[in-house]
Amino acid sequence: MSARSAGAAATVRLDVNGAEHEVSAAADTPLLYVLRNQLGLKAAHFGCGSGECGACRVLIDGQAVASCDTPLWAALGKRITTAEGLGDAAHPHPLQSALIAEQAGQCGYCLPGILVSAAALLARKPQPAESDVRAALEQNLCRCGSHNRIVRAVLRAAQAVSRR
Amino acid sequence: MNLAYRLAAGGAGDLPRLPGSLHLNRRLSQWLRFLPDGTIEVRSGKVEIGQGITTALAQIAAEELDVPIARIRMLPASTAASPNEGVTSGSLSTQESGSALRYACAEARAIYLEAAAARLGLPAASLTVVDGEIVAAGGARSSYAELADDALLEREARANVPPKESSQHRIVGTALARLDLPHKVYGEPRFVHDLELPGMLHARVLRPPSPAATLASLDETAARALPGVVAVVRDGSFVGVLAGHEEIAVKALTALQQGAVWHEAETLPDASALGDWLKAQPAETTIVDERGVSSAAGAAHTHRARYTRPYLAHASIAPSCALGQWHDGHLHVWSHSQGIYNLRADLALALALPPENIVVEHVEGAGCYGHNGADDAALDAALLARAAAGRPVRLQWSRADELSWAPFGPAMAVEIEADLDAAGAILAWRHELWSNGHSSRPGRAKTPALLAASQLGQAFERPLAINPPLAAGGGAERNAIPGYALPAWRIVNHRLLAMPLRTSALRSLGAFTNVFAIESFVDELAAGRGEDPLALRLRLLSDPRARAVLEAAAKRANWAAWEKREGRGHGIGIARYKGAGAWCAVVAEIEAGRDIRVERLVIAVDVGLAINPDGVANQIEGGAIQATSWTLKEQVRFDRTRITSDGWEHYPILRFSEVPRVEVEILPQPRQPSLGAGEAAQGPTAAAIANAVFDALGVRVRDLPITAERIVATVN
Numbered sequence: 098m099s100a101r102s103a104g105a106a107a108t109v110r111l112d113v114n115g116a117e118h119e120v121s122a123a124a125d126t127p128l129l130y131v132l133r134n135q136l137g138l139k140a141a142h143f144g145c146g147s148g149e150c151g152a153c154r155v156l157i158d159g160q161a162v163a164s165c166d167t168p169l170w171a172a173l174g175k176r177i178t179t180a181e182g183l184g185d186a187a188h189p190h191p192l193q194s195a196l197i198a199e200q201a202g203q204c205g206y207c208l209p210g211i212l213v214s215a216a217a218l219l220a221r222k223p224q225p226a227e228s229d230v231r232a233a234l235e236q237n238l239c240r241c242g243s244h245n246r247i248v249r250a251v252l253r254a255a256q257a258v259s260r261r
Numbered sequence: 262m263n264l265a266y267r268l269a270a271g272g273a274g275d276l277p278r279l280p281g282s283l284h285l286n287r288r289l290s291q292w293l294r295f296l297p298d299g300t301i302e303v304r305s306g307k308v309e310i311g312q313g314i315t316t317a318l319a320q321i322a323a324e325e326l327d328v329p330i331a332r333i334r335m336l337p338a339s340t341a342a343s344p345n346e347g348v349t350s351g352s353l354s355t356q357e358s359g360s361a362l363r364y365a366c367a368e369a370r371a372i373y374l375e376a377a378a379a380r381l382g383l384p385a386a387s388l389t390v391v392d393g394e395i396v397a398a399g400g401a402r403s404s405y406a407e408l409a410d411d412a413l414l415e416r417e418a419r420a421n422v423p424p425k426e427s428s429q430h431r432i433v434g435t436a437l438a439r440l441d442l443p444h445k446v447y448g449e450p451r452f453v454h455d456l457e458l459p460g461m462l463h464a465r466v467l468r469p470p471s472p473a474a475t476l477a478s479l480d481e482t483a484a485r486a487l488p489g490v491v492a493v494v495r496d497g498s499f500v501g502v503l504a505g506h507e508e509i510a511v512k513a514l515t516a517l518q519q520g521a522v523w524h525e526a527e528t529l530p531d532a533s534a535l536g537d538w539l540k541a542q543p544a545e546t547t548i549v550d551e552r553g554v555s556s557a558a559g560a561a562h563t564h565r566a567r568y569t570r571p572y573l574a575h576a577s578i579a580p581s582c583a584l585g586q587w588h589d590g591h592l593h594v595w596s597h598s599q600g601i602y603n604l605r606a607d608l609a610l611a612l613a614l615p616p617e618n619i620v621v622e623h624v625e626g627a628g629c630y631g632h633n634g635a636d637d638a639a640l641d642a643a644l645l646a647r648a649a650a651g652r653p654v655r656l657q658w659s660r661a662d663e664l665s666w667a668p669f670g671p672a673m674a675v676e677i678e679a680d681l682d683a684a685g686a687i688l689a690w691r692h693e694l695w696s697n698g699h700s701s702r703p704g705r706a707k708t709p710a711l712l713a714a715s716q717l718g719q720a721f722e723r724p725l726a727i728n729p730p731l732a733a734g735g736g737a738e739r740n741a742i743p744g745y746a747l748p749a750w751r752i753v754n755h756r757l758l759a760m761p762l763r764t765s766a767l768r769s770l771g772a773f774t775n776v777f778a779i780e781s782f783v784d785e786l787a788a789g790r791g792e793d794p795l796a797l798r799l800r801l802l803s804d805p806r807a808r809a810v811l812e813a814a815a816k817r818a819n820w821a822a823w824e825k826r827e828g829r830g831h832g833i834g835i836a837r838y839k840g841a842g843a844w845c846a847v848v849a850e851i852e853a854g855r856d857i858r859v860e861r862l863v864i865a866v867d868v869g870l871a872i873n874p875d876g877v878a879n880q881i882e883g884g885a886i887q888a889t890s891w892t893l894k895e896q897v898r899f900d901r902t903r904i905t906s907d908g909w910e911h912y913p914i915l916r917f918s919e920v921p922r923v924e925v926e927i928l929p930q931p932r933q934p935s936l937g938a939g940e941a942a943q944g945p946t947a948a949a950i951a952n953a954v955f956d957a958l959g960v961r962v963r964d965l966p967i968t969a970e971r972i973v974a975t976v977n
Binding site for chain 2: 122123126127130133134137138139140141142143144145146147149150152179180181184185186189193196197200202203204205206207208209212228230231232234235237238239240241242243244245246247248
């Protein structure tokens, strides 16, 4: 499948959260819709459709990107990780535990995208300064005003990882 | 309308007064149910909108029932089963639903103790409840689970069992972790946007390009030709499309956009002169309050100032979304509405259905800060689902629609005058305001307030925004009556009778602008006298709880020891929300560089008994950060025809790097009634920032937002 055969649906394999999945969609379908509607992965949320708010962020080969304006073809052959893939209640990611410990959230709609941005930051800089965290989350919008708690949570997670 | 609104509107009848929403939902079985597995189902009519109310209400129920929080199961609100508590608004959920649950649960506990007493042959007074087990001193036992019987609660509440004293609280008053947060952090399906029903279709609505636009013609050919499009719906200027796949619905929407021809008209005000425009509109004028002779004869000087704020958008991170499904003339709607019964009433009007044929079920949306597009999306989904032959339809708005079609918080102008004697003391105070009404909520008028209803072929006239009655806190005039001990005042409200932009409730309603205006004005008086702004406020405040929050915030911020430096300033603001709710004082510390940067907010709040102190802190902190965003950055932009701030680029909100440090101090008041925390910080935060800007630069910015351009314009 290539960008040129955009219109017609085709069956392709997608590497999501460590497993191969077969999906059937046109090559230009936004990755977000494939994740949510075909794979039932609802963590990445639609916010703006133009990559400006961060609610739909996922990791593609370790980079935090907006899945709402990433076409399916651009994700083929790459490792995709959603917030579900970071951890769950049985095996939480340190960032997830830290968000709960700091009670960092109100409505929570932005949190999966923020988790993804923060995970990319910690992978590249395990001991970030507060300013690093704020810079890494600059493209993630939060409307409830949970920013400071979220920043504290990311710093807490970095501490927890370094102690392990 | 919340309960306060309905009571103010005379909805109480002659029945004996019961606490909170119990008054209008009097059967105990409406509120809770004991299950044989030891779980207790609790139903509230108030809904989770990101504020954490579900956790606070669960704490209240667990406390009165003497069970661990894990045994409480909070059920989602639905018109099929929940108490009708009106709208989740006005920072009243803890008061209205919380009081109802306190009394209902205390009474239910007593009823179960009676049942246990009968079974065990012991006096009820000899029994206690430990973790849901009912225990007698001699060792005899029963339990809620063993006795579980729905018939026991099929009775009218009497509210004759006193709830616990605060000294007995073990769950209430503790910073219990939010029940919903783990689900959200693990990305589990939780929001209405995540709901997936068998056979579900995806839908999009084609909204007009401007508020007054009507559809002249529509070429549907390209949209219908897309494989997977199930239906194109057109009714007047209301257009939508249904498809099996979401991405097809989005493509079809683009095709419809290209095929639509609209009649547009220049109906919008001059955005650069909103204050003058507001004052020039036809209006309904009311005297909000008058005390003494509000025009002083012996005044040496009268100080006057006008303050404005622009239209504001809710700007929730998620666009509005709803699901609808028809079956045999019955409609089921899933919505993030703040008021499921009110929504049902307007759906019934718009669809010409008996209300009993409609079920509205609440499912969480993203953060809700007032009357946003949730209700409108519900009607959109219902209208489009009529073309789905019984299949469920999921309708989601675009970002552009969310920022341009959800109701706006109204623009406001406030003029204050104070007559002063030769020594600068206030003799009389006059406050006059101009604004559209602050409520277009559904369920209140003879015609539906829902957006699509005014766009159908047989269009309903859109009701003009009104103001809730003052007894329920008022709308535009909320917090217009000063909290200071002044000898005379006159407060006048002009509600606009023209509404080119649809306006409705946005967090704190008129309180944000009125408090910004009053607290800026008090600072101007202090500057005129050369008096410290804190000292002047303390001189004018007689309410001890108001003085307490002011002093606490000032102390924590080390107000007296502030060191003046170039480009830095501090300011203070205070209000008691609605004059009857929580007290909140804010000290802002800012740095004026290329833009205004708020470095720190120090906040003291008195909410009476804090059910969950961390929940209160979270709400106050979040409210203050949002108010900082409103104050520094936000305004709905438009030309004379169209809304132009329809994306994040043109409607910027505060980002992570711009957010101030926030410290919240909750004054302990365990024996005082609980008061809502969601809106208390809005006005005081704006005022504190504006006053800090004046302290830093000597420039008094009276028109929000306080941008660099505004400061330059004010200087010039």
